[in-house]
Amino acid sequence: MKLKEIDRTATFAWSPNNLRIATGTVAGTVDADFSSSSQLEIWDVDLMDRSSEGFRLTKPAVSISADTRFHDLVWHNTGKHSLIVGATESGSLEVWEADNIKDSSTSVSVKEHSGPIKTLQFDPHNPTRLVSGGTKGEIFVWDLSDPKKPIAKKLGTDNKAGDIESLAFNNITRNILATSSSNGITTIWNVDQNKELTRVKHDKPVSHVVWHPSKPTKLITAVADDAEPVMLIWDLKNANAPEGVLQGHSKGILSVDWCQLDPRFLLSCGKDNRTLLWNPDTHECLGEYGAAQNWTFKTKLNERTPDLFATASFEGKIVIQTLQDVNGGDAPAQEGDFFQNLGTQSQAKISLKQAPSWLQRPVSNSFGFGGKIVTVTTTDGKSTVQVGKFVGD
């Protein structure tokens, strides 16, 4: 079910602390008025307000102008600081302390990349470490222990062919990083040793790479090419060929997110304007959310509440919606949207056959007349019910 909409053509990042979302004007687009301005904004997502007036968020809690537009945005707690970091078109890394954003002068801007930065990720095993990837194959590893003085170190050698479009730290094994390039090559690195470990090769540009949430050798690469719009499932135990393919998009795929709490859920979106939900174990497409009217270029689950996710499109909207949808219910009708919505498929169609693991209560108890207590326990996927007695009531 669509819950909220933000009228921005922007990349975004969920707050790790509460229901807020940061947006940054996305690079590579032109507004109706041909302006090249850029904003970094923070929005409160008030889900207690489900009224039709509250559907469209109009007033950002924070709004500042930025010097350059964004390819990517991350929001992360380092332990000491809550940081919003932007990857920019101009090649600078922009670092804000999220609680302390007042105007553009509050960002720390560092330039190491020789061209635009395309992608960012924090290291799940080291909260102050960030990697950035950009054009000409440039990758930098940043230490943000002191967010006012980011320290950069280059990974690998200079002037690789292709742009780094996506990178991801392994969720289980420390120091392992995957970087994917527009030349189709995904490189696996040991970051501390500054060493290439292996490569996964495909002849089409890769737009996104994600690691399995719990299996350290498994990863998925998404193909951006319209001629072969698939996601390839790899196991590095045999990197010669993918072990599976997720097929369903009709044009190139731009963004993928693998649910950390339940690896049987994966979201993808792309140039066919669609957002699809998958079970990567069974290679099955579980359903589809209401399509946008232009490319959907980023989709991301809320880490604290994976029942929520947001998708950004070049339609000029970021849509916040629920992963579950039992009745294809959709946003309240907006006046004036009628003609705009004509002919677009805006209803979600999600199969209910797979309930998220976070809803599956494995144990229970209840009391009954006469000192009875009923318990449910579950071992190895098998549940047992016992009716026992207790004394002392």
Next chain:
Amino acid sequence: MVTIGNTHDDLIHDAVLDYYGKRLATCSSDKTIKIFEIDGDNHKLVETLRGHEGPVWQVSWAHPKFGSIIASASYDGKVFIWREENGRWTNIAQHQHNASVNSVVWAPQEYGPLLLCASSDGNVSVVEFKEGGNCEATTFAAHDVGANSASWAPPAVSGSLIQPINGKASNNIRIVTGGCDNLVKIWKYDPSSKTYVIEETLSGHKDWVRDVAWSSSVLSKSYIASASQDKTVIVWTQEGNQPWKKKLLQDIPFPDVVWKVSWSLSGNVLAVSGGDNKVTLWKENLTGEWESAGVVEE
């Protein structure tokens, strides 16, 4: 001791005895509800109820004065009401949310046939079943990113030994809810606006509240237990109209997520079920500390 295994084709999420302790209802990810007759140490499967399109998370027996009735809550967003007549169970009514319904519980019988439901759509609903078979739902936004559990306050003002007599005590209906916003919230029925209004927001948990249970004890204090993904249980107490006080059931965290808390019928003993499959029993001693209340006899 009755042990039931291998009857459902998938995980079992809840099991509840009827008012007399003679029948047991279980529900499962296999989308069914099963009814067993319990006689001493023996049990017999008498019925399998089918109709839900997703896992069934919880079941609740209505008070027998309303008939032989069960409510069930499912991932498919629906609540079904089932009635048994002359040995035959039929689905007599249903109620709908926009997402998984995670908890369902009938009100204390003094309130009449009212059903309390909590859903992942963030809403909590109270369904009233009227004479003639009509039902009317009062639905309100309770927790921004999903309601996991809800429980009724006992039908008397705390500190009073006077039970409401005849008819409904609807002017004093209170409920407690817990959700994915890590909060416990207390709501009171407002007869003028005909909905539930927030009375108290209790914060203390650091992760999702998985379950809430309001003790039926109506002696000197009100007791609410809340169980959380953060591996703790908090007991919230209120004397008269004073502010709610919070106390961790035990200072060290439980070994795993705490999924379920229930009070005994008298409201004095609290049962806690954790993801480690351990069930522990607790009661408050004279100095206000919570201590072991023995073990479940096997």
